[in-house]
Every structure is written in C-alpha cells, then in structure tokens.
Amino acid sequence: MLLQSPQRLFYGTALVVMFLLGVWTEGSGFIDEFLYYRGDITYLLGQHIELMLISGGLAITFAVPVGVLLSRPRFARVAEPAMQVLNIGQTIPTLAVLALSMTLLGIGRVPAIFALFVYTILPIARNTYAGIKAVPPHMKEAAAGMGMSATQMLFRVELPNALFVIFAGIRIALSVNVGTVPLAFLIGGGGLGELIFTGIALDRPVMMLAGAIPTAALAVVVDMVVAAVAFLTVPKGVNPLRNPA
Amino acid sequence: MIRIENLTKVFETPEGPVTAADHITMDVPDGEICILLGPSGCGKTTTLKMINRIIEPTSGRVSINDEDTTGMNTTDLRRSIGYVIQQIGLFPNMTIEENISVVPRLLGWDRKRTRERARELLDMVALDPSAFMGRYPGELSGGQQQRVGVIRALAADPPVLLMDEPFGAIDPINRAVIQDEFLRMQSELNKTILFVSHDIDEAIKMGDRIAIFRAGRLVQYDRPDDLLAHPKNDFVESFFGEDRALKRMQLARVRDVMEDDVPVVRHDDDLRRALELMDERGYHYAITLVNEHHQPVGMVMRSTAETRRGKCGEHYYGVDALAHLDDDLRKVASLMFSHDTTWLACVDEDGRLAGTLTQRGITRYLGATYRPQE
Amino acid sequence: MDIITFIADNVDVLVNRTIEHIALVAVAVGLAVATGVPIGIAITQSQRVANIVLYIASMVITVPSIALFGVMIPILSTIGQGIGYVPAVIAVLLYSQLPIIRNTYTAINDVDPALREAARGVGMSPMQRLRMVEIPLAVPVIMAGVRTAVVMNIGVMAIATYIGAGGLGTFISRGISQTDPRQLIVGAVAVSLLAIAADFGLLGLQRRLTPRGLQRAGG
Numbered sequence: 029m030l031l032q033s034p035q036r037l038f039y040g041t042a043l044v045v046m047f048l049l050g051v052w053t054e055g056s057g058f059i060d061e062f063l064y065y066r067g068d069i070t071y072l073l074g075q076h077i078e079l080m081l082i083s084g085g086l087a088i089t090f091a092v093p094v095g096v097l098l099s100r101p102r103f104a105r106v107a108e109p110a111m112q113v114l115n116i117g118q119t120i121p122t123l124a125v126l127a128l129s130m131t132l133l134g135i136g137r138v139p140a141i142f143a144l145f146v147y148t149i150l151p152i153a154r155n156t157y158a159g160i161k162a163v164p165p166h167m168k169e170a171a172a173g174m175g176m177s178a179t180q181m182l183f184r185v186e187l188p189n190a191l192f193v194i195f196a197g198i199r200i201a202l203s204v205n206v207g208t209v210p211l212a213f214l215i216g217g218g219g220l221g222e223l224i225f226t227g228i229a230l231d232r233p234v235m236m237l238a239g240a241i242p243t244a245a246l247a248v249v250v251d252m253v254v255a256a257v258a259f260l261t262v263p264k265g266v267n268p269l270r271n272p273a
Numbered sequence: 274m275i276r277i278e279n280l281t282k283v284f285e286t287p288e289g290p291v292t293a294a295d296h297i298t299m300d301v302p303d304g305e306i307c308i309l310l311g312p313s314g315c316g317k318t319t320t321l322k323m324i325n326r327i328i329e330p331t332s333g334r335v336s337i338n339d340e341d342t343t344g345m346n347t348t349d350l351r352r353s354i355g356y357v358i359q360q361i362g363l364f365p366n367m368t369i370e371e372n373i374s375v376v377p378r379l380l381g382w383d384r385k386r387t388r389e390r391a392r393e394l395l396d397m398v399a400l401d402p403s404a405f406m407g408r409y410p411g412e413l414s415g416g417q418q419q420r421v422g423v424i425r426a427l428a429a430d431p432p433v434l435l436m437d438e439p440f441g442a443i444d445p446i447n448r449a450v451i452q453d454e455f456l457r458m459q460s461e462l463n464k465t466i467l468f469v470s471h472d473i474d475e476a477i478k479m480g481d482r483i484a485i486f487r488a489g490r491l492v493q494y495d496r497p498d499d500l501l502a503h504p505k506n507d508f509v510e511s512f513f514g515e516d517r518a519l520k521r522m523q524l525a526r527v528r529d530v531m532e533d534d535v536p537v538v539r540h541d542d543d544l545r546r547a548l549e550l551m552d553e554r555g556y557h558y559a560i561t562l563v564n565e566h567h568q569p570v571g572m573v574m575r576s577t578a579e580t581r582r583g584k585c586g587e588h589y590y591g592v593d594a595l596a597h598l599d600d601d602l603r604k605v606a607s608l609m610f611s612h613d614t615t616w617l618a619c620v621d622e623d624g625r626l627a628g629t630l631t632q633r634g635i636t637r638y639l640g641a642t643y644r645p646q647e
Numbered sequence: 648m649d650i651i652t653f654i655a656d657n658v659d660v661l662v663n664r665t666i667e668h669i670a671l672v673a674v675a676v677g678l679a680v681a682t683g684v685p686i687g688i689a690i691t692q693s694q695r696v697a698n699i700v701l702y703i704a705s706m707v708i709t710v711p712s713i714a715l716f717g718v719m720i721p722i723l724s725t726i727g728q729g730i731g732y733v734p735a736v737i738a739v740l741l742y743s744q745l746p747i748i749r750n751t752y753t754a755i756n757d758v759d760p761a762l763r764e765a766a767r768g769v770g771m772s773p774m775q776r777l778r779m780v781e782i783p784l785a786v787p788v789i790m791a792g793v794r795t796a797v798v799m800n801i802g803v804m805a806i807a808t809y810i811g812a813g814g815l816g817t818f819i820s821r822g823i824s825q826t827d828p829r830q831l832i833v834g835a836v837a838v839s840l841l842a843i844a845a846d847f848g849l850l851g852l853q854r855r856l857t858p859r860g861l862q863r864a865g866g
Contacts, residue, residue: 119842121802124835127819131828207711233721240717244710351770362765366783366858409860
C-alpha cells in the first residue's frame, strides 16, 4: 500500500529519514543543546515574522495600486520604461539592497524594513501590471459593450482575471522577502539571522542550526500559506490550478 | 501494393478497452490513391497510423509489396514510407532545405545528392529553390508549408505515402489548387497512397478508391462511382447525403456520356434536309449547325424547319455555351441551368463538334446504375 | 570623492574579487546545467516523477540561502569543508536546479506533438528526435532558466562571503562590520552591476542560441 502512489512513497521516505535523523541527533545530545536556545528562537522568530509582515504588508498595499495605475491608459507611456526599471531592479542582489539601505538610513529596524519593502514591491507591481495587461481585449470589449465604466471594468473584469498572476507575484515576493529577513540582522534589524550569523562566527553549529532550521521552516510554511490563499481566493473560472485541463 | 489483413487496435482506457480498429482488411493496388473516409473517431486515422506503426497494432498484419512489416524495425519502416500530417509538422528550427533533407540524411545520402534532390522537389511544386532553400518554415504561407510537407515525405522517393488529412488546415481556395497540383504530381509519380479525409468532395475528387469507416469497422471499400451508385447500407447512403447523385456527376466526363454519332447540317443545306435528318433520328427539338471546320455555330429548331422555307444558314440560333470533352457533368448541368437549355454541343480541343449532350442523356446515364441489377 | 579614491586604491582587489565571484557562480551553474538538463529531459518520461522532482526542487529554492549554508556547514564539516567555497558552490548548484530542470522539462514537454509525430513519422530514433528536434527547440527556454539561475546566484554568492567563500560580498560584509560606506557602496554597486551585466549578457547569448527559424515567432 505504501507504494500505491509516488507521493506517498515520497512522504514515507521523508518520514523515515526524519525519524533516523531524530534518533541520531538525540543520541549525540543535539536536541538538548538545541533546546537551550528555545527562548532565543521564540523571541527572534517573533522579530523575524514582524519584519516580514510589516515590510510585506506595506509592499502589497503599495505595489498593487502602483501596478494598477501603470496599467491605466494615461500612464501607458511611462509603464513600459517603468517595467524595464523594475526588471533590472529585480536582478540586484538582496545583500546589495540592504547595504545601500544602510548607507542611506544607517542601522536598525527601519533601514531593514525599508530594504525588504523596496525589494518586495518589484515582483508584485510587475505581476499586477502584466496580469491586467494580459486580460484578453475581447473580454474588455464585451465589458465596454455592456456599458461598464472604467472603474467597474477594473474591479469586475480586469482584477478578477489578473488575480492569479498577481498572487504569483505576491508569492515570489514573499518568498524572496522571507529569504532576505535573516540578512536584516546584519544591519541591526534583528530576527533569526542573529543565531545563524553568530553561530557561524563562533563556530557553534547547533546555534547556527537553531537559527537556520526555523528560518527554512518558516520560508516553506509562508510559501505554502500564500499558495493556499491564492488557491482559495482566485475565482474558480480563472484559476489554472483548479482546472487542470 | 499495400495489403492490410485483420488489422486491429484495442486501446486500454480507464473506462475499459476501446476497439479503435476492428479487423480491417483491404488491399491498395500500386499507384492508386485510397481515401480512408468517415466521421471522426471512426478508426480511419488509427488504421493509417498502424501502417507506419506510429500506433502499434494489437493484432493483424500489414504487408508492403509482399513484405510483411510486422517484424521490421520501426525506424527503417518509417524511413521507407512517406508521411504527411495535417499539422504539417515542419521542424521550425530547420531551414526548408534541411526539412526536406531529413530522411535522406537519416538514410546517409551524401550532401550533394541530398541537395539536388531538395532542389528537384521544390521545382516540382513550383517553389523557386534559390528563394526557398534557405528560408524557415515560419516565413512561408500555410499553402507553401503544406507543399513542403508533401515533398519532404517524397524526399527519399518512397513507394508508399501516408497522408493524414494533409490539406485539412488550408483554406478552401488554396486547398483546391493544392489538390489539383497533387493529382498532377501523382500522375507522374504513381505512388501508392493512403489518404485520410473527412471531406466527401475531397475523397470523390482525389480517390481511386474510397474506404468508408464507421465505429472501427470498414463498411465499404469501392471505387467512388460504385460507392455513390451502390451504397452498401443506410449508413453509407446517408453519409454521402441526399445529393449523392449530384456528387456522382463530378465523376463522369462529357466524353463518357455524350452521344457522339450526331447528324449535322451546314449553312447551305435546305431546311427540308434538316427536318429529314431530325425525323430520321426522332429529334423533337433541334439539330446542330456546323461551319466548314466542323465547329458548332448554332442550331436549327424543329419548329423553324417545319414552318419556314430556305437555307439552314438563314434560320438558326447561335450557341453560346459549349461543353468540353473533359468537363465533368456537374459543370455541364450548371451550364444548362444557366443558359436555360436542355441541350449542349460538345467540342474537342480544337473546337470541333464531337457530339451532343442532353439532360435526358445525363439522367439516363446516372439512372442506369441505380436501376435494380439482375 | 572618497569612493573614487577608494576604488582607485583598490582596483586590483576589486578585479580579483569580481573574477572570483564570476568563477564561483560559473562553476556552480555549469555543474547545475550538467546535472539539471539531463534530469529535466529524463523526467519528461513520467509525469509523476516529474511532479516529485519539481516539488523537491521548488522546496529547496524556498529555503533562504543563509539557512541553507547554516544547515550545510555542520554536514560538510565532517569532511573538513564546512567553511569556504565548497558549501557556497553546492548551495548555488542546488538553487540552480529548479530553474534549469523546470525550464528543460517544460520546454521539451511543450514541443508541439505534431512535430514529435512528424519526427517519428520520418523515422527518427528517440535519440535523433531529441538531438535534431527537441533539444534545438528547447535551447532558448533552457537558456532562460540558466539566466535566472545565474542572476539569482550572483546574489547568493554575495551572501556566501559570510561563510568565507570570498567574492564581491566581502566588500559589503567589511563595509557593514566597519561601518564604512565606501566599501558598502562599492560592494553593493559592483555586485548589482555584475548581476545586471550577466542578465543582459545571457539574454544576448540566449538570442544567439535560438535557432533562426524560431526567432521571428518567439520574438
């Protein structure tokens, strides 16, 4: 029965590996040492999530309207150059963005949040714009033919049809965001990066893992949550994941 | 010759086995075009694709020129059979020359010979080699691409050609042109061709034989005229439609139907002579008037001959429609309707009178085959 | 002004670190191409296996780089390679798998079934089909994956400076620890320019590797 589906086989194997890993770590006293950092983990994880939520939340509320505005006819002339800039912006490494933010704003939570915010805007704005632009003209023509105003068309036709693409952008953005949060520690922003970087500096593997494992787990969880939210909020008719045709 | 014996394909589906082709048996003689015709899902395409084993048969046998293909290596088999598909399937990453040269290259021909062959084939379909060899499929129109698709299949000069709705994606006007072009090529090449179609008119036009499929079975396999005249059952009859007699008219040529031993009068013949000839033949309508080159110029009506006196040349009506020996009956009937006549003079290439054709003659010709046979 | 004199004084270091950075990313992505492309081709044979492989690869890519380093250091320490360029190269190798495998897989899978049938119909063997039709058609998409991988990993390699891998990130890490804006800016700008240059350079390469017959259609 275990071999019935590859998915089950995969999860089964993962479970066995994890169990063996658990036995080994317990035997080597790893778990005791790990638990020593329990307090730090909880505290830093809180900071970590806070950084992510503030910067991510601000970015979404800022980037979606920007993307919508750029898709409006009156911004048509600046839209394409703006997209080029966003595309180039996305190739800039996260560490560089943090470094530049630090030279502007010094150290602490504010420059960290600012850097995360800026970097998170890019994929969301880009996908919002691209998603709206990708709505087929015949759909808009039909909407216009029914006498919808520009605003009605935006909320009833364009946004619902672009939602899947917008969520894809949010997912990419938050995944990058949550991957960058540990670096915030470097410019004094706090978070689980503290355990990782200090662990590396002091050559204390368990301390490092105490930071790395929750960071990785959080990243995977955030990704899954965003995926689930997207799956549930995007209208069924325009959600490719619900209609695997 | 392609001999298909008890060819069967059963697909296993989640809903159970589905028989796509059920003991298909048929022979296609050398140099003939055999059209596999039927509604979608009838098994015609499956049958075709089992011949080059794009679909592996469940059972049965295909022999080409008395050689059983069952044991043959599939790649060797396919390289010896030309294959044309509806989507054309030109490789977009290759030039036209490279596309045409695929099979020769796979067969290990040398560069020079391959290149010459590509030129020769492009010439054959009236695409200028110097202009087209270096182009890419994306730069050609649909009709041009389909021509290249056909000559790619002919590149290694295979004796057998399989065509899966080859002209289906082309607009009707270009389709007719390509069909004519293809028939002209075939009259020189004499390939043995299996051709899948769902277009009845195409089948009648292109086919030497037509195989009608339904629900995986071969229902009837005959020459087009026999199929139209003697549909084996209600399915075939309704498949060809209520107007199948009209469809048959496409198949008959003027030379087969016309009355060739016809009396004529000349300008200086007396009207009485015309009346005499009409009485002799029992004509109730008219007689043809020809000039010194034996070309039809008009007709003398019986009513005129009966009531007037004088020379024929003074009392005739001109002819404004003529049938040619190779016209099909559909065209002739159309001419009759548009000129409000039941009679047409038929002429040869030089415009000389070869015979006459009447509506009565056409209906008798078509009707003859429908009468119950003893 | 400070920055210009700083650059002038450190030109050789800057050049060396840039070369180091490029070399590390190139080696790692090169290895990733050598593994990812065959994997991407192989998994076209089975949808189920493909789903699993792509799922694992996408999970790996969500793990933040510094966390991946953190997990790898204790493991690689057992063979004495915990710190340095080895974990960095391995991390980049792992991160590159998703874009490369996914793009190879999709590109080969998306080859028009009519072309595949035509290729079979003319009597190409599966290997010939792959070599003459499927791979040439997939190259642009595979290259797009390589490009994504390179750009992403120039950033990852910058972070790898914290585990002693060297590269341009060193300027940034020193800039932060010494609160030296000159090093910070030079490092940040240099690594950004490198990423942007790589993006454009690989786009050019991607276009050059696109079969000419596809260029008009593909844009």
